[in-house]
Amino acid sequence: MQNQEVYDELVGKFEKMYGAKPQIVAYAPGRIEVLGNHTDYNEGYVFSAAIDKGTFFAVSPSDDENCELTAADLMETAKFTLSTVAPAKEMTWQNYVTGTFNWLFDGEPAKAGKGWKGMFLGNIPLGAGLSSSAALEMCTVLALSKLYGVEKDKTTMAKIGQKAEHTFAGCPCGLLDQASSMYGKAGSLVKSDFRYNTFETVEMGPKVAFMMVKSNAKHALVDGAYASRRKACEDAAKYFSGVLRKKVAHLRDVTMAEWVLYHGGLDDTTARRAVHPIGEDERVLQGAALLEKGELEAFGALMYDSHESSRNWFENSCEELDTIVDTAKAIPEVYGARLSGGGFGGSCCLLVNPEAADKISTIITKEYKAKYGDEPTCSLIKPSEGAHII
Ligand code: GLA
Numbered sequence: 001m002q003n004q005e006v007y008d009e010l011v012g013k014f015e016k017m018y019g020a021k022p023q024i025v026a027y028a029p030g031r032i033e034v035l036g037n038h039t040d041y042n043e044g045y046v047f048s049a050a051i052d053k054g055t056f057f058a059v060s061p062s063d064d065e066n067c068e069l070t071a072a073d074l075m076e077t078a079k080f081t082l083s084t085v086a087p088a089k090e091m092t093w094q095n096y097v098t099g100t101f102n103w104l105f106d107g108e109p110a111k112a113g114k115g116w117k118g119m120f121l122g123n124i125p126l127g128a129g130l131s132s133s134a135a136l137e138m139c140t141v142l143a144l145s146k147l148y149g150v151e152k153d154k155t156t157m158a159k160i161g162q163k164a165e166h167t168f169a170g171c172p173c174g175l176l177d178q179a180s181s182m183y184g185k186a187g188s189l190v191k192s193d194f195r196y197n198t199f200e201t202v203e204m205g206p207k208v209a210f211m212m213v214k215s216n217a218k219h220a221l222v223d224g225a226y227a228s229r230r231k232a233c234e235d236a237a238k239y240f241s242g243v244l245r246k247k248v249a250h251l252r253d254v255t256m257a258e259w260v261l262y263h264g265g266l267d268d269t270t271a272r273r274a275v276h277p278i279g280e281d282e283r284v285l286q287g288a289a290l291l292e293k294g295e296l297e298a299f300g301a302l303m304y305d306s307h308e309s310s311r312n313w314f315e316n317s318c319e320e321l322d323t324i325v326d327t328a329k330a331i332p333e334v335y336g337a338r339l340s341g342g343g344f345g346g347s348c349c350l351l352v353n354p355e356a357a358d359k360i361s362t363i364i365t366k367e368y369k370a371k372y373g374d375e376p377t378c379s380l381i382k383p384s385e386g387a388h389i390i
Contacts, residue, residue: 003027003053006056006121006122007025007056007390009072009121010025010058010119010120010121011025011058013070013072013119014119017119018117020060022058022059023059023061024060024143024146024147025056025058025390026139026140026142026143026390027054027055027057027389027390028054028055028057028135028136028142028181028386028387029051029052029054029124029135029181029384029385030050030051030054030055030124030131030132030135031048031049031050031130031131031134031184032130032210032340032347032349033048033176033341033349034048034210034303034351035280035283035287035299035303035306036281036284036306037277037310037316037338037339037343038229038233038280038314038342038343039194039252039280039284040174040175040176040192040194041172041173041174041175041230041233042194042237042250042251042277043251044194044252044281044284045192045193045194046191046194047190047191047192047202048176048192049184049189049190049384050180050184050185050383050384050386051124051184051212051382051383051384053123053124053130054135054139054181054387055121055122055124055132055135055139056121056122056139056390057118057136057140057142057143058118058119058120059116059119059144060116061114062114062115062116062117063114064114065081065082065114066080067079067080067082067085067116067117067118068116069094069098069117069120070118070119070120071091071094071119071121072119072120072121074093080098082113082114083109083110085098085102085109086098087099087168087169087170092169095164095169096133096136096137096140096161096165096168097118097120097140098164099169100140100141100160100161100164101140101144102164103163103167104144104145104148104150104160105150112148118140120136120139120140122135122136125214127218127345127346128346129214129339129340129342129343129345130212130340131177131180131181131341133165133169133177134165134177134178134180134181135181135387137161137165137178138158138182138387141157141160141161143389145157146389154179154182155182155197157178158178158179158181158182162174162175162178171226171227172227172230174194175192175197176192176194177341179192179199180192181386181387182199182386183199183201184383184385184387185201185383185385185386186383186384186385187204187205188202188203188204188383189291191284191288202288202291205294205296206354207353208296208335208352209351209352209357209381209382210352210381211352211357211360211378211379211381212340212348212349212378212379213324213328213347213376213377213378214377214378214379215345215347215348215368215376216372216374216376217319217320217321217344217345217346225316226342226344229314232274233274233277236254236266236270236271236273236274237249237251237253237254237274239265239266239270240253240254240258240262243262244262251274251277251278251281252281254278255278255282256275256278256282259271259275259278275309276309276310276313276314279305280306283306286302287299287302296335297335300334300335300336300337300351301336303336303338303349303351304329304336304338306338307322307325307338310338310339314343316342316343316344317339317343318343318345320345320368320376321345321348323368323372324337324348324364324368324376325337327363327364327368328348328360328364331360333352333356333360334350334352334353334360335351335353337349337350337351352380354380361378364376364378365378
């Protein structure tokens with residue numbers, strides 16, 4: 001479904017349920033992660049982009065304390081009041097919205113005074129690693145802050161969504177997904193620095209495009225693998241802060257040269273985990289210099305390096321993603337390919353010559369199908385505008 005169709009369906013369903021059009025509708029896109037994997041919570045750097053698919057949130061005020069939230073694809077409705085906002089164990093999709101509402105009011109949603117009736121619908125494939133959950137949080141925070149007349153800047157809104165993930169959805173994510181959805185710009189990459197939370201946009205030009213290849217390998221970040229990687233990075237940072245004669249708060253502060261010299265004091269697994277975000281930070285900085293000079297193929301080569309680092313050191317890839325990257329590498333019109341997002345399944349992000357898109361998806365689909373029996377989904381992605389009120 002195209003965005004306009006999603007919007008029309010949502011508004012139609014809302015009107016049918018409540019007898020009037022929603023007072024406010026907000027939209028927030030998903031994201032692709034282009035370079036810089038698991039660097040955000042290490043206070044490092046990332047290149048990402050908002051995509052041309054997203055989620056719409058429609059809302060009107062209610063007259064009392066009651067709130068209602070409907071997932072328009074399932075037509076399931078969760079009901080709660082301002083004083084019963086809490087993480088849910090059933091219909092867990094509501095946690096992204098209720099968590100966001102909760103933190104928009106600093107954990108005291110009763111301060112909102114009156115409740116609301118909301119409904120959401122999106123077209124981001126679920127479990128693909130395209131951050132459908134962050135998109136839902138960002139359209140929620142935009143719509144509800146408008147409804148209540150609460151002014152928040154984009155970074156604060158992104159942090160509200162992140163807090164909902166941590167406390168209501170149970171995923172200790174960084175700020176990448178929410179920030180990319182907020183700061184996306186058409187035709188551009190977002191370059192983020194998660195130490196200072198600064199977000200610049202860099203134009204990509206028409207010579208290259210991104211292709212997302214969604215494997216059918218399960219991708220779930222709440223099952224502990226993501227959290228264990230994050231913990232290993234934090235343990236490593238503590239170790240380096242003890243052995244390096246400088247301030248180390250996060251792995252952002254450790255260089256590759258320092259890792260080479262000092263990693264022997266870490267256990268093997270922690271050392272392997274640590275080298276990934278350290279290398280990724282360096283690759284993002286190199287990538288920025290290459291983009292400035294228009295050296296897109298060299299930028300793509302860094303994406304291949306990034307995937308090798310995931311595969312061999314961070315071990316957040318899987319056989320299906322490796323197959324996609326290995327197949328892509330043999331196609332001259334693919335300049336770079338890597339897993340995108342948390343990993344452990346989900347999608348790969350390819351930097352491609354858009355004129356060869358059909359050829360590329362045919363070859364990758366054929367190889368993948370021969371190995372796994374089912375087909376991956378290949379789609380060209382247009383870097384797009386970030387979250388906004390409609
Ligand atoms: C997931 C998380 C992000 C980030 C990426 C990996 O998408 O939600 O915060 O850590 O994984 O770079």
